[in-house]
Amino acid sequence: MKIAKLRGAHDFVIENMESPKIGKNECLIKVKACGVCHSEIDQWANTLSNLEYPRFIGHEVSGEIIQVGSQVEKFNPGDRVAVWVDQKGYASEVAVASERIFPIDDSVSFEEAMAEPLSCTTNGVIEADIELADTVALVGTGFMGLILLQQIKLKGATKVIAIDIRDDILEVATQLGADVTLNPNRVNIEKWVKKITDGKGVDAAFEVGGKQATLDLTSKIIRMEGKLIIFGYHPGRREIEDLGYWNWMAFKLINAHFRNMKTILQGADIGIKLLNSGKVQMKPLITHTFPLEEIEKAFQAAKNKPEGFIKSVITFR
Ligand SMILES: [Zn+2]
Structure with a gap:
């Protein structure tokens, strides 16, 4: 699988890595989209002394389940989902614990299905x-x-x-x-x-x-x-x-900041339900999409905010 490694300021490199092995309660996700978060701009624009590099970032992930752990009952391969991860989202595959996975309706595109925001x-x-x-x-x-x-x-x-x-x-x-x-x-x-x-x-x-x-x-x-x-x-x-x-x-x-996982996952569950029901629209907000190879451009857009810009998303086929 492919993954973007951030080595320092403006220094992403795409690497090949072995697919993650999943635990009993995890699913392997074929990543379809990962949003570029405002909170990531600083560590990409500057090499920050309080962080360790190289690092693997990306946390606004959606995709398709391709493998299910032996103890996972509520998901199946082929399910379309939004997931909560705290890193390694700019990658073609990611392993996620089942309680951090939220099903998305067919009417919702991967680009707009972001659990964390x-x-x-x-x-x-x-x-x-x-x-x-x-x-x-x-x-x-x-x-x-x-x-x-x-x-x-x-x-x-x-x-x-x-x-x-x-x-x-x-x-x-x-x-x-x-x-x-x-x-x-x-x-x-x-x-x-x-x-x-x-x-x-x-x-x-x-x-x-x-x-x-x-x-x-x-x-x-x-x-x-x-x-x-x-x-x-x-x-x-x-x-x-x-x-x-x-x-x-x-x-x-x-x-309005939250650090405990129970609250965070509950918020994601409610947020994705609102998206699935059409009560919240994300489509008009996704203005810029880029393939993983152009992740530098995706971050540039997020920082410089060209006319009409609202959100950069990395997409995978
Ligand atoms: Zn975010």
């Missing part, structure tokens, strides 16, 4: 406890923000305000149900949110961008006693601009 957004929305008729802001509407948007709507929010500096992505947000879209490069966000919410601010705001600027902006548009949900991936040091203000405003702070 769906788990993160599902658990984020559950943790935020969005209520009926809430007004919710999303600060950053890239790939994750656009999934969150749909799930926030499902939870009963009546007004979702999508905020992003890219107009092309705000158009997609509108198609997927955003009620208002705002571009901070064009308008004063605080002023507009005030206008939309009768001067109060939103009931809940998801910080999705993962930057200091998005964190600062998020805290300025929430109503008194509203929820500030830190959903974005923050690889660097961040500061709270004015803790006194957060304190006075009585914000409910929610860190």
Whole structure:
């Protein structure tokens, strides 16, 4: 089988490796797609001193079961599935424990069947406890923000305000149900949110961008006693601009990150069910696909975000 090995900054090499041997409770998956995750960009763009290289990354995998362990009862060869893996996803085959495998419907393409991002957004929305008729802001509407948007709507929010500096992505947000879209490069966000919410601010705001600027902006548009949900991936040091203000405003702070496997797998299960039922759409989000040999290009696109870009996916025949 083929696998992409990351040797250092901008240094992927495709190697041939023996197929993984599966345990009694595992299945061997013929990988059909693996999404390029925002969280992987840093370790590819730079050789990070706190990580070991070479390394085998890739964790947003879907494919077809080709072999089933002796104790696995609920799956058969030929089943189409999304899987949870924490590494070795940029490979033509991967071994996965059966409880980390989620069946996908025939109506769902492999490219869109990503268990890990769906788990993160599902658990984020559950943790935020969005209520009926809430007004919710999303600060950053890239790939994750656009999934969150749909799930926030499902939870009963009546007004979702999508905020992003890219107009092309705000158009997609509108198609997927955003009620208002705002571009901070064009308008004063605080002023507009005030206008939309009768001067109060939103009931809940998801910080999705993962930057200091998005964190600062998020805290300025929430109503008194509203929820500030830190959903974005923050690889660097961040500061709270004015803790006194957060304190006075009585914000409910929610860190929407999850580390225990039970919660993660439960989120993936729910997320894939929503995808299978058509309640969540991923197809409009998959804008760039590449074969494994062009993994460098897939990462370049994810970093540089050309016009119309939302998500890179590595696909296999
Ligand atoms: Zn990911």
